[in-house]
Amino acid sequence: MRILALDTATLTASVAVLAGDDIAAAADGRADTHSERLLPLIDEVLRQAGLAPASLDAIACGAGPGSFTGLRIGLATAKGLCFALHKPLVLVSSLEALAFAARGRDVLALLDAKKREVYAAIFDAQGHRLGQERVLPPSALAAWARGAGLPLLVIGDGAAAYPEAAAACGEVDLTSRRTPDARAVARLAAERLAAGASDEALTASPTYIRASEAEIATVPVAPGKSRT
Numbered sequence: 627m628r629i630l631a632l633d634t635a636t637l638t639a640s641v642a643v644l645a646g647d648d649i650a651a652a653a654d655g656r657a658d659t660h661s662e663r664l665l666p667l668i669d670e671v672l673r674q675a676g677l678a679p680a681s682l683d684a685i686a687c688g689a690g691p692g693s694f695t696g697l698r699i700g701l702a703t704a705k706g707l708c709f710a711l712h713k714p715l716v717l718v719s720s721l722e723a724l725a726f727a728a729r730g731r732d733v734l735a736l737l738d739a740k741k742r743e744v745y746a747a748i749f750d751a752q753g754h755r756l757g758q759e760r761v762l763p764p765s766a767l768a769a770w771a772r773g774a775g776l777p778l779l780v781i782g783d784g785a786a787a788y789p790e791a792a793a794a795c796g797e798v799d800l801t802s803r804r805t806p807d808a809r810a811v812a813r814l815a816a817e818r819l820a821a822g823a824s825d826e827a828l829t830a831s832p833t834y835i836r837a838s839e840a841e842i843a844t845v846p847v848a849p850g851k852s853r854t
Contacts, residue, residue, distance in 0.1 A: 627644070627645075627646065627683050627684070627816055627819065628643065628644070628645050628646075628677060628681060628682050628683045628684075629643070629644040629682065629683060629684045629685070629686050629716075629812045629815050629816060629819075630642075630643055630668065630671075630672070630679075630682050630684075630685050630686070630707070630812075631643070631644065631685075631686040631687070631688075631718075631808040631809070631811040631812035631815060632664065632667075632668065632686070632687055632688065632700055632703065632704060632808050632811070633687070633688030633700065633720055633723060633805075633806040633807070633808050633811050634660045634664060634688065634692075634693070634696040634697060634699055634700030635688050635690050635691065635692025635693060635696060635697060635700075635720035635737065635805070635806055636692055636693060636696065636737065636738075636783065636805040636806065637656055637657065637658065637693070637696070638654055638655070638656050638805040639654065639655045639656070639657065639660045639663055639664050639667055639696075639700075640652070640653075640654050640688075640805070640806060640807055640808035640809075640811075641653055641654075641655075641664070641667045641668050641670075641671045641808050642671060642807070642808035642809040642811070642812050643671055643672065643674075643675040643677060643682075643812070644809075644812035644813060644815075644816060645675060645677070649809050649812065650674070650675035650676075650677070651671045651672075651674035651675040652671060652807075652808060652809050653667050653670055653671050653674070654667075655667050659695070659699070660695075660696055660699045660700065661699050664699060664700065664703055665703065668703075668707075679707065679710075679711055680711060682711060682713055683713065683714075683819075684713055684714045684715070684716055684815065684819060684824070685704045685707045685708050685711075685713055685714070685715055685716070686704075686715075686716040686717075686718055686811050686812055686814075686815030687700055687701055687703075687704035687715065687716070687717055687718070687811070688700065688717075688718055688719075688720040688723055688806050688808075688811050689701070689717040689718060689719055689720065689830075689832055689833045690719075690720050690832045690833040690834060690835070691720065691721065691737065691739070691745040691759060691761065691832075691833050691834060691835045691836075692720050692737055692745065692806075694832075694834060697832035697833075697834070698832065700832075701717075701830065701831070701832055704827075705827050705830065708827040709827060714819070714824040714825075714827075715824060715825045715826070715827040715830055716815035716818050716819060716823070716824050716825060717825045717830055718810075718811045718814040718815055718818070719747070719755075719759065719833065720737065720806040720811075720833075721735045721737065721745060721746075721747040721759055721782075721806075722735075722747070722749065722753070722755065722810075722814060723806040723807060723808075723810040723811045723814060724737065724781065724782050724803075724805070724806045724807075724810075725747070725749045725753070725781065726753065726807070726810035726813065726814060727802060727803065727807070727810060728779055728781060728799075728802070729751065729752070729753050730751050731751055731779045732748070732749070732750050732751055732774070732776040732777065732778050732779065733748070733749045733778065733779050733780075733781060734746065734747075734748050734767075734771055734774075734778040734779070734780045734781070734792075734795050734796060735747050735748075735749065735781055735782050736767075736780065736781070736782040736783070736784025736785045736788075736792065737782050737783060737784045737805075737806075738782075738783045738784045738786075738787040738788075739761050739784070739836070742763055742764070743761050743762060743763055743764075743836075744761070744762060744763075744764060744767065744784035744787070744788065744791075745759065745760070745761050745784065745835060746759070746760050746761070746762055746767065746770070746771075746784070747759040747760070748771065748774045748776075748778065750776070756774055757773075757774075759833065759835060760835070761835045761836045764788040764790075764791035764792075765791065767788075767791050767792070767794065767795050768791065768794035768795050771795040771796065777796060777797070778795055778796030778797070779796060779797050779799055780792045780793075780795050780796045780797065780798045780799065781798075781799050781802055781804070782804055782805075783804040783805055785798050785799075785800060785804075786800055786804055
């Protein structure tokens with residue numbers, strides 16, 4: 627199985643190729659907009675792996691949550707490749723990809739959602755998500771995490787952004803990678819494909835969790851009330 631995987635949930639774009647059981651190539655690129663860096667990264671990784679796009683078996687993409695613009699660019703790129711190459715699309719949670727390297731521990735994965743909030747999900751030692759992915763203010767994390775009833779390892783750039791709130795939830799690891807890794811996206815996608823699962827490229831959409839600015843702006847405001 628040859629899978630091209632990418633994640634653009636954060637300012638760090640990550641691209642990797644899984645060939646069989648091994649990661650054949652991987653690269654990261656940090657940019658304010660992934661529209662400039664993502665395709666060159668994909669080309670670089672495919673060349674490093676010695677693979678032509680047509681030889682791929684599937685395209686995997688981090689579905690979020692994360693940057694709305696980043697997620698749209700990533701998924702649009704993945705869909706374009708799927709349509710052009712006639713390959714299946716496999717979506718993977720960006721929080722699950724973040725937590726993948728810590729399998730064997732119960733993990734609280736946090737991504738900085740900006741606006742004084744974090745995207746959060748809890749995974750058990752086998753990598754199964756416990757409950758739903760959430761967007762929360764840091765002050766609400768500890769009470770929410772206690773509901774899992776587990777000693778948690780806390781990881782991600784959300785933990786780095788709010789270290790005190792993260793420390794109230796468990797053991798904080800700020801030495802490991804803080805953003806989703808396409809190598810994890812690829813391996814998780816391989817698990818989904820082995821189970822016979824994939825996503826419909828025509829209708830697939832990112833996992834935003836919270837409303838966009840445009841959606842918030844269209845919500846009617848009662849007379850005498852403000853949006854804040």
